[in-house]
Amino acid sequence: MTFTAIRGGTALADEIELEGHLASLLRLENIGLLLGAGASVAAGGLTMSALWDEFITKCKEESIWMVEHGFIREEARTLPNPVVPNFENLIDSLEIALSDWARQMRMAGDDSLLYTSSELELEKKLNSLKKIKAALFRTVVSAALLRKDWWLSPSGVETNDDGLASQRTILQKLVSARQPGQSSPWVFTTNYDLAIEWAAESIDLQVSNGFLGTHIRRFSPQSFDLSFRNTQARGEARFGVYNIYLAKLHGSLTWKEESGQVFEVSAPLAHQRIKAFMDERNGEDLGLMVMPRAAKYMDTIGYVLGELFRRFAEFMSKPQSCLILCGYGFGDEHINRLIRSALLNPTLQLVIYSSGFNGDPNDLSLPPALRKLLSLKNPRITVVGGGSAHAHIDSLAGHLPDPLIYDEDMRKFERDLREHQYPQDHTSSPGVQL
Template sequence: MPFAAIRGATALTDEIELEAHLASLLRLENIGLLLGAGASVAAGGLTMIALWSQFVRECADDAEWMVEHGFIDAQAIAHPKPTTPNIEHLIDALEIALSDWTRQMKKFAEEVDYADGEEALGQNLDDLKTAKAALFRTVVRAALLREEWWLSPSGVETDDAALASQRTILQKLVSARQPGQASPWIFTTNYDLAIEWAAESIDLQVSNGFLGVHTRRFSPQSFDLGFRNTQARGEARFGVYNIYLAKLHGSLTWKQEGGQVFEVAAPLAHQRIRQFMAERDGSDLGLMVMPRAAKYMDTIGYVLGELFRRFAEFMSKPQSCLILCGYGFGDEHINRLIRSALLNPTLQLVIYSSGFSGDPADANLPSALRKLLSLKNPRITVVGGGAGHAYIDSLARHLPDPLIYDDDMRKFEKALRDDHEAQEPLLDDLI
């Protein structure tokens, strides 16, 4: 698919024009990324389409049970290419049935005349729990990325190409910050540790809302703190030394205990994950917000509510730019915040969408993205053109390389050079 990009109602002619636009946006006061599942594919993650295909392939009995009991259509498990259902609505339907069937079981337990019905319903209830747990395990498995990264005491090595794009993006973003500007924000709906591992491999500090050395407790005031080099002078003042990371749907390394939320080391979290994967009737893990429509209610708690508040606050600040990559617009609670944030007249949006072919009215695009395109707002830029132009490696390539001098320093340098060249003939005459 050829390169396709549009800013408002005007098509961008080539990648050079896009790169120039991104270079100007990185000079704004506030810069942030919103990463979805697509941003982790190169590191071993799965999109929703790939996740469902894996579930149908590896949990065929559970998928067929869902068809038999009307939770999904037969086309959803058709081979070789199943039709991906709305997984949020599917999990909602499973949970509603679980609640209803559990209530009926309690009623049967009180009325001895329904012994036969109780046995049949009990078997269906067990099958339902098994199918739901299998779907949740598939979601968790998709967020594990690579097993060796969890077990390695050093995390991910800098020469590991799987996270090369993440490292490049982080380095370019922090290097582009000017003196006095805030560190970049990374917002993500992913449970995986791709950003943390990429940042650690280049010794970049990650402020994720947790404070502590051996016991890391959620302390949102940490988002108001930053890092600086006390010895930096002149040019060395450029750039920042940390990023802010907000995992909007939780993380595989979070746990809730005693009314508080803690972050645990990856090897310890991996032990908990292995236990979860071995339990066929498990349903949740830590503070992950499973992909269901009801997750909007899950986001109003203390931790996730604070992270969403920070997300909304970022988009309301003057002179801000939010770049979306790998996000499929499947989370309506996030879509609402983005649409509302456009009331900020200085907010710039850049959206990398692999499905965008240049046609704003394309029916195959997510409806939320079509709504944004229909605004023809010059503050909204959409980049498409498939794998060659719209994935995270493309974003890493399009972002400008860091500059040592700002515009004023460049003008001063040019003036000195011109003056030196003017003096050279005089020096030659004296010699």
């Protein structure tokens, strides 16, 4: 599919025009990314549709059971092109049934010492439902693991590993584009994986993710108000940017809650915990991940996630801000609401990379939330599409301007200035050095 992009109600001519637009946006006071599941595909992650394909392939009996009991339709498990159900609604319906059947079992236990045949059947259904819910959660976690060797490597992800090449490029370009006195870039993500952390560590970029501590890292939101500086630098370099801010809006595979506090653990230790979770057939939860369900809006009002969402809303409300969305499928209505509300900020710019966008704002295959944004025809909203070849994270990495372009312009300006001050016939004069 060919490249397509639209700004407001006007189509952009080509990628060069898009790159120029992005170059101007990176000069704004505040710059941020919102990454969804699609942004981690190149690193081994799965989109929601790919995740569902994996579930119905590996858990055939569970998918058949859900069809028989009315939780999904037959076409949802018909390969090779199943109709992907709404994950949030599906898990909500499973949890509602789980709660109701558990209540019926408790009532039956209070009324008699022996189960009737119907009660035994109910217990069997209850156990099956628990296993199916656990299987779904294990599939979600599996999609966020990326590569096993990254978890177990004592030196982290190497810079020659192409799996995170785009993430590294994007982070380097965002940081290098910051001007003296401007704040560090923000990265907001709905992903549980460690792609951003590993990419930043591989290029020695500091990550401020809300946790402070050396051996014991405890969530301390005031860390988002701190920044790094180079004490050896002189001039404008003293105001350079040496870190990014990372807000994992749905939690992380490396978080755990203990005694009312939230801690971050190392990747190898977290991997042990994840392995135990994956081996437990009836496991229902892991750390502070917010599983894909409609009720996760309630999960986000807690201390940690509530603070991260507050920072997200605060970022979009700041003057002269730009938020770039990549790999986000607009499936989280609580995030969609914040984005729509943020458009009341007259200086907010949105750039959306959507692999499903073909240039038609009225395409019914697009997520309703994205169609709503397109219908506004707001010149502050740019949508980039054209299929996966033009709208995934690799394209974003290529479209962002290289800071060396600015350096070359400055060198050319300096050469022109020197030629003006010292004409060619004076270059050999004593005491003049170019």
